[in-house]
Amino acid sequence: MIRYALSCEAGHAFESWFPSSESYDDQLARGLVACPVCASPKVAKQLMAPALGRRGNRGGLPAPAEAPPAAPAPEPVRLMSEPERQLRAMIRELHEHVARTSDHVGDRFAEEARKMHYGEAEQRAIHGEASLAEARALLEEGIAVQPLPSLPDERN
Template identity: 65%
Template sequence: MIRYALSCDSGHSFESWFPSSTSYDEQARAGLVTCPFCDSPKVAKQIMAPSLGRATALPAPVEAPGAATSGPSAPGAAAPGVPVPAPSAPADGPVSLVSEPERQLRAMIRALHEHVARTADHVGEDFAAEARRMHYGETEQRAIYGEASLNEARSLLEEGIAVQPLPALPDDRN
């Protein structure tokens, strides 16, 4: 692949990649190379510094922790490449991707799951059948939890059997 710096007859500058220099020439002759800004087919190569690969990689420049680089955006701004402190970034410690209210909600749902697991019997996919047996006096009443389809839950409610969905943790879906 080869990258060319190009410009159109309206003065727009842009870059484009081609499989080879011959490919660029063929596409330009066919009118397939156009300016992405004004769609002009009158495009020419510009002088461009060669991009040379290195036999060994150079080590990445080391910057101060919490620093970012920024170019000047107004008179008196820092020069390009000068480290600029990141705005209100924590100096150390993990960065949370979850807001504090969401973290608290997840903790409450997790505590609810733990409470239900400690105080009720898990009946799995037999939940609807077991709930009916208890409701109609075929087995003793006790706290149970398990899985039921939406249709099974609706049927239980229509029969007067109280059921309550247990909210799923977002982590359980991953």
């Protein structure tokens, strides 16, 4: 495993582990690596010293006589502000409410919404998945739809 020091375009610094450097490159290219603070996918490696284990002096540089003094503990990093935590809690609560009070129709959402709109099916609360094109078509037909906001941590 390789630990990389990373930062996003906004300057947020964070670390992440990868099975190999090729895995990091692949995940970055596919947009799977994102800043945990702002969710920006524009991430770059930062300069860092390698962590090497010591097993005595094997013809390399001599081992230091004593360990360097310990650095002071870094300030704790706040990844989310309190208003952002509250907003995320409200969005989670909204998702839970929708799941409890409506029928999940999966990828048949557009089809079911049309059936109800044109009187071919009983009116009821539903939720599911629809592409952007399907949602636009429903709106153009006068069928009210509303996307649910997602949380960044649900996409990772």
